[in-house]
Structures are given as structure tokens and as C-alpha cells.
Amino acid sequence: MALPDTMKAVVKAAAAPGAELRQVEVPRPGPGEVLVKVKVASVCGTDVHIYKWDKWAAERIRPPLVFGHEFAGHVVEVGPGVDDVRVGDYVSAESHVVCHRCYQCRIGQFHHCQDCSILGVDRPGCFAEYVAIPAANLWPNPSDLPPETASIQEPFGNAVDTVFAGDVPGCSFLVEGCGPIGLMAVALLRASGAALVIASDLSDYRLELAGRLGADHLVNVARVDVVSETLRLTDGRGVDAVLEMSGAPAAIRAALKTTRHGGRVTLLGLPAGAVELDISEDLVFKGLTVQGVTGRHIFETWYRTRTFLSSGRVDVRPLITHTFPLESYREAFELAASGKCGKIVLTL
Secondary structure (H helix, E strand, O other): OOOOOEEEEEEEOOOOOOOEEEEEEOOOOOOOEEEEEEEEEEOOHHHHHHHHOOHHHHHHOOOOEEOOOEEEEEEEEEOOOOOOOOOOOEEEEOOEEOOOOOHHHHOOOHHHOOOOEEEOOOEOOOOEOEEEEEHHHEEEOOOOOOHHHHHOHHHHHHHHHHHOOOOOOOOEEEEEOOOHHHHHHHHHHHHOOOOEEEEEEOOHHHHHHHHHOOOOEEEEOOOOOHHHHHHHHOOOOOEEEEEEOOOOHHHHHHHHHHEEEEEEEEEOOOOOOOOOOOHHHHHHOOOOEEEEOOOOOOOHHHHHHHHHHHHOOOOOHHHEEEEEEHHHHHHHHHHHHHOOOOEEEEEO
């Protein structure tokens, strides 16, 4: 079947808030690349940052750019040098295109690549009818995996990395921030034998979702002091681990105060600026382990994700709360920014 010359795509057209639906050229796969016809693309917090044009986006993004990096679709064309992918393959993809040359890549830490380009951030993304990606970044999907679920495997990997940065079975947890990745973390903790899961957020909507996905206690930090409540629920000891997903300075400080002595704090959320902490009292004297999580281990977490989804131990369907056609991207981004949703997917 002949491919069209142009396609619909959501484009960050200018260095300002908003985006445009445009007709752009269909990309052609170069050496080592494939072309995928996108069926479903899901909205990430990064996409909202780009749409809103915050400080991070203004410093990183170079318009015009087709953005978006989470998707599922089918291969429609294979570039030169690709011999292990076939037209028709049902795929998703790892969005981090690594260099394979830097020190981190050469020692197997691909998620720390120093010359990485990210789909929909540094190179054209998937809020479009077609996307060209390196064949090495493809992830084959089982035929019975719904495309909506297939499209959110990548952020699921972020949750996997954060949850399993330490022990889980029999341990107590506070998950701060119930955006989609925080909600995935709640579901993973419940499926993996956590003894206690406390979830905190500013949104009652998202806290209700956290309860459906397995949280034992829900704390709206606009009404309840999360430190006092967490200490009350743990007989004054604090939780074994805090998974900090929000990036809010107050939440990061609370994470240190709600963790027991000798516990761990795992940070995935990104604060907008510097955060002041009481290092002596809340970290050193408590003997805490503080871990930063960037992206996900490539492709280790994809295999773990496949296992959780295929076994049925984690059901992410309640997490996907809204579906829009690509043409309704503005409504989707505004809803994502409001916090009154779980995961949003765009269909093509």
C-alpha cells in the first residue's frame, strides 16, 4: 500500500503556550529505522509541560516539533539495514535513543546516556499518524494487548524502576503524588506484597483512583498533614519507604520526615527549582538512603512490565480514564493539566 505524502500531527509550532494540528510530511525511515503507523498515543506530564510552555520546555524544546513519546501501532515500512522487523509488526517503543558510545552506554547504563535524544522532545514524536524510530528501540507487543494499554508501558517502566529500587514485600510505603506514574506505583506495590500503602495528593479524584488501585489510606494534603497522619498510621515509626512522585518542595521535605530511621526515599518527581532541606536532622541523623530515578532501565523494566501485565497481577485499565481523538488534543492537554483524570490516550 502506498504511503501518503502528508499526515496529521500535533505540532509545537512556536515558543509559546499551545500547539497546532497541522498537515506535515510523512517521515521516511533512514538506515536502521522503521516507520510506524500510530494507533494510540498517550499523554505524559512532559507533553503537558511542552504544551503549557513552562521554564523547562522553553529551555529544552526547539519548535517546530511534533511531540509525544508514548504509543502503540504497526510497522508499515522498514529502512535499509533492518532485517529483524517485519511490516505489520505490532509495536511500542522506548523513547530514549541512546548513543552506544558514551561511558554510561559502554558500561550498560543506557538510561544514563550522555548523548541521548528523546522522541517528542529532541526528535519528532508520535502525536501524528506516522513516526520514524530506530528499530533498536522497538518493543514487540503481544497481539492480545489492547493498544491503550500498550501505549502506557513506557511510563509503567518508570513506576517499576521507582518501586523496585528497594525491598517491597512486607514493607510500608507512602506514595506522594497520584499522577499516572504514582497510581501505577500503587498498583505495583499492592501486587507485590507491600504491607501498607498510603497515597497522598491534592486531588480527591486521583486519590479515589489510588484507592481503586490498592492504596490502604488516602491523604489529601490540602486538608490533612501528611507527616502527622503517616506517623499515626505507623505507630510513630514512619514508613519503610517513600516514593516521591510530585516534585513539590513541601512533599520532598515531608518524604524525609515520614520515613523511618534507616529507611529509603526514592525520588522520581522533578521540582521546578532548588529545594531547601534539613540535611542534618532529616537525612544524616536518620541514616536514610535517598535515591534518584531517571527514566527506566532499558530494557530491563520493559520485561518486568510485560510480566506484570501478561500475568494479570496488575490491571491498568482503571488508570485510563479518558480517550480523545487526536483532533481534540487541546481538551486532552487541558484536562491532563487539571489533575481531574488518570491516564489520557489519543486515538488515530
